[in-house]
Amino acid sequence: MKKWFSSAVVAGMALLVFAGCGGGDEKTNEAGGGAVDVEVWLTPQWKGVMDAAEDGADYDSFFKEAAKRYKEENPDVNINVQVIPGEQRSDKLSVAIQTKTLPDIFFDSSFALSEYAHMGVLTPLDDIIDDETKSDIPASIWENVQINDQTYFYPFGHNPGTLAYNADMFKAAGLEEYIAGEHEIATWNVADFEKILTALKEHNDKVSPFGLYAKNNQGDTWNLTYMRMFGNKFFDEEGNIIVNEDNGVQALSYINDLRKKGLTTSGPESLTSNDVNAMFQNQQTAVNFTNAVLFSGIQKDMEDGKVNKFDMRLANIPSETDPLSFTYVTSSVVFNTGDDAKMQAAKDFVKFYSTDPELVKASKNTLPVRESVSKELAGELPYLEAYNKNAPYIINFSNNTPGYAELRNAFFPELQAVFTDAKTPKEGLDNFTEQGNRIIENNKKKSVIESGK
Amino acid sequence: MKLIKKIKSMEPYDLITNIIVFLLALLSLFPIIWLITNSFKTSADIYKMPPDILPKSLYLGNFKELFNNQPALRWGFNSFFVSFITTALSVVLSSAAAYAFAKLNFKGKKVLFALFIASLMVPKETFIVPLFKIVVAFDWVDTYQSLIIPNLAMCFGVFMLKSFFESIPDSLRESAKLDGASEWTIFWKLMLPIAKPGIGALFILNFVTFWNDYLWQLLMARSKDMNTLTVGVAGLMQEINPNIGLRVAGAAVAALPMVVIFIVFQKYFTKGIAAGAVKE
Numbered sequence: 001m002k003k004w005f006s007s008a009v010v011a012g013m014a015l016l017v018f019a020g021c022g023g024g025d026e027k028t029n030e031a032g033g034g035a036v037d038v039e040v041w042l043t044p045q046w047k048g049v050m051d052a053a054e055d056g057a058d059y060d061s062f063f064k065e066a067a068k069r070y071k072e073e074n075p076d077v078n079i080n081v082q083v084i085p086g087e088q089r090s091d092k093l094s095v096a097i098q099t100k101t102l103p104d105i106f107f108d109s110s111f112a113l114s115e116y117a118h119m120g121v122l123t124p125l126d127d128i129i130d131d132e133t134k135s136d137i138p139a140s141i142w143e144n145v146q147i148n149d150q151t152y153f154y155p156f157g158h159n160p161g162t163l164a165y166n167a168d169m170f171k172a173a174g175l176e177e178y179i180a181g182e183h184e185i186a187t188w189n190v191a192d193f194e195k196i197l198t199a200l201k202e203h204n205d206k207v208s209p210f211g212l213y214a215k216n217n218q219g220d221t222w223n224l225t226y227m228r229m230f231g232n233k234f235f236d237e238e239g240n241i242i243v244n245e246d247n248g249v250q251a252l253s254y255i256n257d258l259r260k261k262g263l264t265t266s267g268p269e270s271l272t273s274n275d276v277n278a279m280f281q282n283q284q285t286a287v288n289f290t291n292a293v294l295f296s297g298i299q300k301d302m303e304d305g306k307v308n309k310f311d312m313r314l315a316n317i318p319s320e321t322d323p324l325s326f327t328y329v330t331s332s333v334v335f336n337t338g339d340d341a342k343m344q345a346a347k348d349f350v351k352f353y354s355t356d357p358e359l360v361k362a363s364k365n366t367l368p369v370r371e372s373v374s375k376e377l378a379g380e381l382p383y384l385e386a387y388n389k390n391a392p393y394i395i396n397f398s399n400n401t402p403g404y405a406e407l408r409n410a411f412f413p414e415l416q417a418v419f420t421d422a423k424t425p426k427e428g429l430d431n432f433t434e435q436g437n438r439i440i441e442n443n444k445k446k447s448v449i450e451s452g453k
Numbered sequence: 454m455k456l457i458k459k460i461k462s463m464e465p466y467d468l469i470t471n472i473i474v475f476l477l478a479l480l481s482l483f484p485i486i487w488l489i490t491n492s493f494k495t496s497a498d499i500y501k502m503p504p505d506i507l508p509k510s511l512y513l514g515n516f517k518e519l520f521n522n523q524p525a526l527r528w529g530f531n532s533f534f535v536s537f538i539t540t541a542l543s544v545v546l547s548s549a550a551a552y553a554f555a556k557l558n559f560k561g562k563k564v565l566f567a568l569f570i571a572s573l574m575v576p577k578e579t580f581i582v583p584l585f586k587i588v589v590a591f592d593w594v595d596t597y598q599s600l601i602i603p604n605l606a607m608c609f610g611v612f613m614l615k616s617f618f619e620s621i622p623d624s625l626r627e628s629a630k631l632d633g634a635s636e637w638t639i640f641w642k643l644m645l646p647i648a649k650p651g652i653g654a655l656f657i658l659n660f661v662t663f664w665n666d667y668l669w670q671l672l673m674a675r676s677k678d679m680n681t682l683t684v685g686v687a688g689l690m691q692e693i694n695p696n697i698g699l700r701v702a703g704a705a706v707a708a709l710p711m712v713v714i715f716i717v718f719q720k721y722f723t724k725g726i727a728a729g730a731v732k733e
Contacts, residue, residue, distance in 0.1 A: 043691075044688065044689065044692070045691070058523070059688070080675075082675055083677075083688045084671070084688060085684070085687035085688050085690065086690070086691070086692030087687065087692065088671055088687070091668060091671070091672075092671060092672065095582060098582045099582060099586050099589060101585075274500075274695060275500065278496065278497055278501075279500065279502070281497040281500075282497050282498075282500060282501050282502070284502060293691070301495070301496075301497070304514075306495040306497060306512075306514065307495070307497045
């Protein structure tokens with residue numbers, strides 16, 4: 001072993017020295033040539049520049065193409081694109097903040113990045129938003145990307161969250177009257193919803209009528225939205241949580257009763273959203289959470305034969321009041337790196353790809369936030385009209401509150417306690433409200449925006 | 454036939470024990486079998502209840518997605534290169550340090566060793582930021598050095614190998630000295646070969662540790678070509694719609710080198726784990 005081992009070590013050292021200068025992209029000497037390097041990070045959003053069917057389509061294709069086009073007009077700006085795993089977003093950014101190695105631009109859902117605005121590491125983007133853009137994007141979207149009237153997230157596309165249902169199962173259970181058109185979003189009230197789930201259960205007790213989950217904070221936007229089913233606003237005008245009011249408790253009691261009646265997946269406290277999503281695809285649940293990207297992904301998997309075909313349609317989250325609608329706004333942020341030249345170049349690049357008439361069409365991979373793009377692409381997006389009908393009802397689910405990530409982690413353990421009968425819905429929501437308001441208060445103190453530091 | 458004869462000649466107690474051990478061995482293989490069979494299923498099929506132990510049809514889409522359009526082979530090479538070189542270098546450094554602590558007498562030896570042991574209790578996450586800053590200062594981000602060099606100081610290896618060197622009689626070293634051997638010759642030609650089982654065991658343990666050093670690799674690799682397999686595969690998942698089939702296929706590919714390393718070093722591993730525990 002000795003010879004083999006020493007040879008391996010020597011070879012390794014030699015390779016290491018050899019490889020030392022290699023690896024990674026070629027770095028530009030900023031000081032020397034006056035060039036500016038702009039680092040773009042994104043989590044996987046869509047493949048290809050416009051479409052996943054393009055040759056070599058990848059998650060960075062759009063930004064590489066945008067960079068290429070931008071560089072034609074701005075030869076002194078070098079744009080490097082890096083795709084990072086969404087699950088490690090906070091690890092990567094946390095180290096980058098502490099070591100002052102932040103990227104210049106991050107492209108992701110606005111709610112996932114809102115805490116960074118409160119930390120003071122994002123720069124407002126109002127100076128690059130022109131009047132045309134302001135009027136082209138609906139107010140409900142702007143509400144999701146602004147904090148205290150300042151825009152920190154430049155909206156690009158959005159991804160509405162709804163429910164999906166298996167219309168074949170509905171038909172088999174005699175529920176035709178609750179099935180909406182192929183490209184429509186059904187709206188049911190809470191009484192209808194229970195009636196639907198009961199009929200589904202009675203027709204086939206091997207299928208769990210409704211996919212409920214609470215194992216972690218994955219997909220918790222739906223669980224948080226269910227708390228609004230009876231008209232609860234979740235946050236009051238001051239931004240405090242009020243979900244333990246009677247209508248909030250009524251909502252959780254309603255969901256919990258569905259569980260007790262066997263109308264949901266059993267053991268939701270130990271199921272993740274991925275679990276129930278897979279159960280829905282395997283036709284083991286009839287009604288499930290979904291969003292525009294997830295929905296079209298399942299449709300594509302059906303076409304590709306990865307999932308057995310069934311008649312899948314969309315529904316709003318049942319409500320006693322208006323349709324409950326929320327959306328994830330895919331947007332760009334610019335980090336406050338302290339380097340004016342880089343920040344200016346980053347802002348300019350964000351504006352370039354967010355307003356370029358051709359590039360903005362890539363927002364069809366989610367849904368366009370711009371009405372002009374929606375009109376132009378209406379023929380390609382059969383569900384667009386239905387989603388647009390919901391636009392007036394879109395809520396700002398996170399309220400862009402400081403400490404939203406912590407709030408999410410405080411919510412699912414209370415749901416688990418309710419779903420295991422360890423707490424009543426009132427106890428669970430009281431506890432969450434108390435904890436949540438403490439989290440908000442603490443984070444408001446730390447927030448650069450809220451404290452006006 | 455030989456097996457049947459052997460079984461027939463067994464005492465009932467031995468037979469039962471062997472059957473239990475055989476079943477447990479099969480059970481321990483199950484995760485590997487499950488990983489491999491699931492890599493040939495669609496995401497929906499992986500979650501199917503009740504599950505299919507074997508895929509109904511051999512679905513290759515996960516591997517196609519992994520290797521088409523993505524430098525997955527490069528990622529695999531990076532993972533192997535980084536893990537192997539880091540392991541090899543850290544084993545050399547650990548064995549040299551362990552030998553010094555076990556056989557040489559020098560001032561402050563006990564304090565220094567106590568410091569080494571104490572450092573085992575500090576999780577990497579606590580010093581990842583200063584370590585990152587050092588790497589940035591050296592301008593090593595996105596290079597192989599950044600993935601290898603910061604991991605070379607592995608105190609666990611020193612701790613583990615010290616007991617191996619201590620179990621080797623001092624008389625061997627003394628007689629070699631009388632024959633005129635230098636300290637280096639004694640270490641390299643005499644002591645290291647005797648400590649082979651320990652080195653083999655450490656090699657496997659370190660290789661697995663470095664192969665799975667996800668957070669550090671994630672922080673260091675900036676360009677696509679510098680990703681390791683685990684980081685590269687994670688970057689192919691949409692957070693909102695994770696493709697579990699692709700993840701399983703990536704894990705299956707990533708597991709292969711570890712299985713190979715274990716097979717190559719297993720005789721040392723089993724010997725090594727036990728041998729160091731006994732002192733002459």
